[in-house]
Amino acid sequence: MNELQKLYDRIIQRVNINLRELDFDAEPYSSGLIVPEQMSKFYAFYGITTGHPLSLRFQNSGLAGSYFLGKCQVSNSLLYKSDIRGDELKRAGDSFTFQGHKITMSKDETVDISDSALVKTLVHNYSHDPETTEVFFIRDTLAMDYANIHGAPTDGAFIGPFATVDLTTVRDCVIGTYCYIQASEISHMRIAPGTLWVHSPGNFNFYYRHDLALLRNYISVVPGDLPHGYLIDFIEEHEDAFQRLFDAVNLETMVSVPKTASLDRYAVVLPKTKIADNVLVAQRAYLSNSTLGKGANAQENCYIINSTLEGCNVTAHGAKIIEADLESGVFVGFNSFLKGKPKARIHVGKDCVVMPHTIIDSDAPLRIPEAHLVWGLIRDSDDLRENSISLEELQKQKKGFSKGRLHFEGNGKLFVLTFKIRIHHILQANGAFYDGRKYMGHAQRNQRLSLNTIQPFQFGEMEGLYPNISIEL
Amino acid sequence: MNELQKLYDRIIQRVNINLRELDFDAEPYSSGLIVPEQMSKFYAFYGITTGHPLSLRFQNSGLAGSYFLGKCQVSNSLLYKSDIRGDELKRAGDSFTFQGHKITMSKDETVDISDSALVKTLVHNYSHDPETTEVFFIRDTLAMDYANIHGAPTDGAFIGPFATVDLTTVRDCVIGTYCYIQASEISHMRIAPGTLWVHSPGNFNFYYRHDLALLRNYISVVPGDLPHGYLIDFIEEHEDAFQRLFDAVNLETMVSVPKTASLDRYAVVLPKTKIADNVLVAQRAYLSNSTLGKGANAQENCYIINSTLEGCNVTAHGAKIIEADLESGVFVGFNSFLKGKPKARIHVGKDCVVMPHTIIDSDAPLRIPEAHLVWGLIRDSDDLRENSISLEELQKQKKGFSKGRLHFEGNGKLFVLTFKIRIHHILQANGAFYDGRKYMGHAQRNQRLSLNTIQPFQFGEMEGLYPNISIEL
Known part of the structure; x- marks a missing residue:
């Protein structure tokens, strides 16, 4: 051995x-x-x-x-x-x-x-x-x-x-x-x-659990076997494009990038992708036929395909956005899977928060109104109604509520505020607000x-x- | 700065x-x-x-x-x-x-x-x-x-x-x-x-100086300028072929190599090159349309073009062999330049020693008889006569002799013996004598x-x- x-x-x-x-x-x-x-x-x-x-x-x-x-x-x-x-x-x-x-x-x-x-x-x-x-x-x-x-x-x-x-x-x-x-x-x-748990002791507690029978279609693992499900299949379908990046010592970039943005050498960027100012694209991100507006970012293991991100969008580590249009300020959390289709695109309104580990997979077009929080598994407009709340409504919650598989306890206002501060911090750290002088972040620093x-x-x-x-x- | x-x-x-x-x-x-x-x-x-x-x-x-x-x-x-x-x-x-x-x-x-x-x-x-x-x-x-x-x-x-x-x-x-x-x-x-000086205090002293007016055609440098001359031009003419080696992470080799031989990943090997058992080809060597017989080697910065090396040939660091045929056991020393031409090939007999820093550049075919030592600048058969001696004759020298620009003092036998031992050592270190079990050297070790x-x-x-x-x- x-x-x-x-x-x-x-x-x-x-x-x-x-x-x-x-x-x-x-x-x-x-x-x-x-x-x-x-x-x-x-x-x-x-x-x-x-x-x-x-x-x-x-x-x-x-x-x-x-x-x-x-x-x-x-x-x-x-x-x-x-x-x-x-x-x-x-x-x-x-x-x-x-x-x-x-x-x-x-x-x-x-x-x-x-x-x-x-x-x-x-x-x-x-x-x-x-x-x-x-x-x-x-x-x-x-x-x-x-x-x-x-x-x-x-x-x-x-x-x-x-x-x-x-x-x-x-x-x-x-x-x-x-x-x-x-x-x-x-x-x-x-x-x-499938547990989604955000707990700030004494302040709030957000608890949701995916239905395992449904989650299994996307990702599951049994002892003695490798993980499987649609998330794995999706990644495998796209992995060939990464090979080219690792085979060459020097690479020609396929798209032009503004001076204030940065595109990692180990990111896949396929044609018809547009990258605006202050955009950060990390290694192992995959972009195809998409537009990243000013200050948007695509973190490690993100896929953004046939989509538009208007600007100041956070696409957290491992998030996947397919056939979707995101207005400005939309946050898509870790490992979320926005699985739009050509005839069933997903539209996400301004300043929405897509909680980490959210799966949206509808066969009809879906429209998330602005300033909403969404979570869990959403396969149609009924699911959307059950698995979303307007930030305004959430902020009014003083003690807690249950909605579908979600149980929320504590102060809704504090929850929303904590999230907003964090999103602002992420955008700032990534250089989304860079004005040519102040607020330099990863997007600008990583050029060097x-x-x-x-x-x-x-x-x-x-x-x-x-x-x-x-x-x- | x-x-x-x-x-x-x-x-x-x-x-x-x-x-x-x-x-x-x-x-x-x-x-x-x-x-x-x-x-x-x-x-x-x-x-x-x-x-x-x-x-x-x-x-x-x-x-x-x-x-x-x-x-x-x-x-x-x-x-x-x-x-x-x-x-x-x-x-x-x-x-x-x-x-x-x-x-x-x-x-x-x-x-x-x-x-x-x-x-x-x-x-x-x-x-x-x-x-x-x-x-x-x-x-x-x-x-x-x-x-x-x-x-x-x-x-x-x-x-x-x-x-x-x-x-x-x-x-x-x-x-x-x-x-x-x-x-x-x-x-x-x-x-x-242009000084060629081999001195073993109390044993022998070999001293030759190139004619600077002639050496200048091959290599010279003046303060404030870069080196120039035919040696530099020759290297520049061949340097494009190295680029490919450095651009790719993984390379396909262009020739097949026996299991007992090793070909460095940063060597250029162009078509019609044949590599026999126990051959060592070091990084930055350049081989084209040549045959390297059993136990031959090509060290760093060697060029072997349109030539045959019968076997057990040492091509020391920086030696260049063009349009030449070398019988077995020929040693070509550091930075030597055997500049044959298609209609003026150079033939070097068995067990010859081409001293380091020898230049052979004749417009007519040239034949060096076996077991001879050659040195200096050789442009025709007259030069060859002046700048060579049979090893047998050299071994008879007890006190010294002068021949053209060469001054030799001391014991010729010791000089020949020292060289023979060293050539044997080089071949052994490089794995020329490997028999599948004993005498493993660089050629075999470098495969791993x-x-x-x-x-x-x-x-x-x-x-x-x-x-x-x-x-x-």
Whole structure:
């Protein structure tokens, strides 16, 4: 058995030890997930920019096809086509406020991944854990395809396919397929597939659970098998276009991009796509025959096809927008799937919030009025009525309400306000408001990003693992 | 002024301080030699193999287009398209014999390049300096195009274009254009262009100087200008073919190669080339319409065009063989130029030794009888008569002789013996004698070589320099 297989076994064992009380076995999920032969096929790459401190340390790890930016260290881990984006990590001197306490950073924050296996996983944002503000740790964790670990340190976790942990410290938890969890801190929990849970203790609690019988059509996984469903099929149908990006050392870009926008070298941009000022297109985004208006963005693993985004639109990590028209200010959350059709386009009004992990899949045209919040699974106008609320109406809620499969408790106004502040922050961080002088963000800074590659051993006991590499400015 | 330019100025200043007594100014040679804009254009690459310890450390350096193998460290230096081949460095436990003393290595030898600029320079072999057996140092040195630093630690040196220092420790010396120096240890010397000097103190002394008026047609450099001459033109005519090798991540090979031979991924091999067993073709070699027989090799910067090499032929670093037929066992030394023409082919008999830095350029066919030593500039059969001697005749020389521009002193037998042992050693190291079990060498080991790339900063003050990178097993 080569070193890579031994390492993988050890990681799964560590995950299982952490999750032993939850009566959960990660092992059947792990088989076929990291394939040793695939691990030596792909190079890894890292960005160099003037905007972020450069410090990368890789030790006894496999990194196939993964991307790194900023300050990261990876040890005894296997990453497959994952993105470790350290461009929002805290910097020495920055301060972080928690319950009125202002904590000042004595050093730059680091993403520290150890004893973990991440598959097609996105790691972004910064540690929101007030106990470890300078280390965004990911330890003893197995994350499956298209998981998002967003500002969420983890220590002992299984994160199922297309699941998102957001601004939440996770200790010894199982996060089911397609769950979205934003809950500050969770430990020793086993969260059922399809759960959408946004919890701000003392303020509000938003809880929805997808109907598993329906969710299964889109994404599910059974132990011993790989994830399957329409989300997987959709991604596989489009993956050929990415091959070209990885085969050439230098690429010609296929569309012209304004000076204030940035288009990553590892994004697929197919003809008839228009990109306006202040647009950010991240690596592994896929754009085809679409228009991105001023300040719109397309994050990692997004697909925007035959659609128009009017401007200041956030397309969060893993969101897919097909045959849809989005007015300005629309937010589409993590791993949402707006599955319009040529004769059943989806129209989303101004300033709408499409909650993370929302699936819209209607056979008739669907129109979401402006300033609405939508969630869950929406297959027709009845579903839409049940799974939406105007932001105005929501703000009036003082104690809570139930609507379909949604249970909301707490202060609606605070919920809306929290969301609006966050959307504004995301747009600002991405450079959507850049005026040529002020409000510079990722879109402008990333123009000065160069992408460098590193490669694994091609043979021997270490095949598929990388040499120990450290890269510093 | 950016950091790269500052670094280059500092290197040139250090070289000049070392050479101050020799009334030499490196500055006029340096301008246009390292071009900052070119330094950010090319990636560097390094080999990973099971055969050599991997340890690379790069600090505050530019490495554009350069290649590294084995244990190397580079600091405060600029390398442009240079090859640092550490596959013959001594290993911990190896021993090195000097004047009857057996010195055992306590650690693996390292190539240590600091405060130096190397342009298209080859660094190979190991430190022959008994004072520093574990460090092959290159310090305060400027080496110009196609210089060879072969088993020759340097400390304070200017090495002109196409000059070779071989098995010689060099301290504070100027080595002129197209010089070949093999002299154990030299210091505070200024060696005139075109000097061919092989000196084994107390044993023999071989001294030839090219006629500068004639050499100038092939290679010369005047202060303030870049090197020019037919050697430079020849290389430029062939350089397009290399572009393809650097543009693609994965390449299809154009010829089939036996299992016992190895063809570097960065070698150009054009059609109708045949490669037999135990052949080694190094990076930056160029082969076209030629046959390389069993155990032949083509080192870095070699060109073999419309030629046949019968077998066990050494084509040393930078040697060019055009329209020639070489019988078995022929050795062609560093930077030699066998410039045959379709109607004036060059035939070299069995076991001949073409001395390093020999130019053969005749307008009529030329036939070198077997077991002869040839040197210098040969343009016709008269020149050949003057610039050759049979090995048998040479072995009879007890005290010395002069022949044309050659002055030989000492023991001819020892000279021939030393050369024969060395040629045998080179063939053995390269795997020419591999029998499927014993005598494995570079040709067999390099089959399991993977080549990885690293890249420079693309913008900002550090443009063209590389991040500080360390890579270890």
